[in-house]
Amino acid sequence: MIHYKNPLLVLGCVPQWEDRILLCRRAIEPRLGFWTVPAGFMENGETMQEAAARECWEEALAVVEIGSLLAVANVTHASQVHVMFRARLLQPEFAAGPESLEVGLYTEAQIPWGDLAFPSGEFTLRKFYADRAAGREDHHFTELTRPLKS
Numbered sequence: 001m002i003h004y005k006n007p008l009l010v011l012g013c014v015p016q017w018e019d020r021i022l023l024c025r026r027a028i029e030p031r032l033g034f035w036t037v038p039a040g041f042m043e044n045g046e047t048m049q050e051a052a053a054r055e056c057w058e059e060a061l062a063v064v065e066i067g068s069l070l071a072v073a074n075v076t077h078a079s080q081v082h083v084m085f086r087a088r089l090l091q092p093e094f095a096a097g098p099e100s101l102e103v104g105l106y107t108e109a110q111i112p113w114g115d116l117a118f119p120s121g122e123f124t125l126r127k128f129y130a131d132r133a134a135g136r137e138d139h140h141f142t143e144l145t146r147p148l149k150s
Contacts, residue, residue, distance in 0.1 A: 005079070006079075007079045007080055007081055008041055008042075008079065008080050008081075009041070009042040009048070009051075009080070009081055009083060010039055010040060010041055010042070010075075010080050010081070010082040010083070010120075011039060011040070011041075011042045011048050011051035011052040011055060011082075011083050011084075011085075012036075012037050012038055012039020012040070012052055012055055012056075012082070012083075012084050012085070012121075012124075013037065013038060013039070013052040013053070013055075013056055013064060013066060013070075013084060013085045013086065013087035014037050014070060014084065014085070014086055014087060014124060014125065014128050015037075015038065015056055015060070015062055015064045015087045015088070015089045016086070016087065016088055016089065017088075017089040017092045017105055019107055020105035020106055020107050020110075021037075021105065021106060021111075021125075021128070022037075022038065022056075022060055022062055022089060022094060022103060022104070022105055022106075023035050023036065023037065023103065023104060023106055023111065023112075024036055024037070024038055024059045024060050024096070024097075024099075024100040024102075024103045025096075025100060025101040025102045025103070026099065026100065026101065026117055027096070027098070027099050027100050027101045028099050030117075031117035031118065033101065033115075034115050034116060034117035035111075035112050035115050035116050035117060035121075036116065036117040036118060036121050037084065037121050037124060037125070038052075038055050038056040038058075038059040038060050038062070039052070039055055039059075039082065039084070039121070040055040040058065040059070040099075048083055048085075049066040049085065052064075052066050052083075052084075052085050052087065053066050053087070056087065057097075058097050058098075058099065059097045059099050059100050059103070060094045060095070060096070060097060060100060060103040061093075061094055061095040061096070061097050061103075062089055062093065062094040062103075063089070063090045063091065063093075064087040064088060064089055064090065065087060065088045065090060066085050066086075066087050067085060067086035067087055067088060067137075068085065068086050068137045068139075069083070069084075069085055069086075069139050070084045070085055070086050070124060070127060070128060070131075070137075070139070070140065071083075071084040071120070071123060071124040071127050071128075071139075071140045071141070071142070072084075072139070072140070072141050072142075073119075073120035073123055073124070073141075073142050073143070073144055074141075074142070074143040074144065075120060075144045076143060076144070076145050077144070077145060077146055082118075082120040082124075084120075084124040086128070086137065092105065108129050111125065119144050120142075120144060123140070123142050123144075124140075127140040
C-alpha cells in the first residue's frame with residue numbers, strides 16, 4: 001500500500017466594496033482573534049474560484065464575484081499552498097459566520113497590519129494595494145518557509 005501525503009490547498013479572496021475590503025477576525029485556532037481575508041481549505045469537487053467564494057460565504061456571510069488571480073504563497077513549513085483572488089462584493093451585506101468573531105469593511109489605512117493572522121494574508125493585501133495604486137492586476141508568487149512567530 002502506498003500512502004501519499006500531499007500539500008493542502010487554501011483558497012481565499014480579497015472582497016472589495018468601493019474603496020474598502022472585507023476582513024474577518026478569526027474565531028478559531030490557529031491565530032484566534034487575529035485578522036484575515038476570507039480563506040480556507042479547498043474541498044473535493046470544487047474549482048479554486050468556487051472554494052474562494054464558498055469560504056467568503058462561510059466566514060463572512062458575504063456573496064462575491066471572484067475576479068482575477070492575485071497571489072500564490074507556497075507555505076512549505078505547513079505543507080500548504082495559499083491561492084488568493086481579487087473579488088467584488090455583490091452587496092455590502094455581511095455578518096460573522098461561525099469561524100469569525102467579527103467582520104467589517106476597511107480602507108487601507110484602517111487595516112490592522114500588526115494583527116494579521118498569517119504572512120500569506122499580509123503578502124496578499126500588500127500586493128493588492130500596490131497593484132491598485134499602479135492600475136494593474138498582476139499575479140504574485142512567494143515562498144514562506146518559516147512559521148509566523150506568536
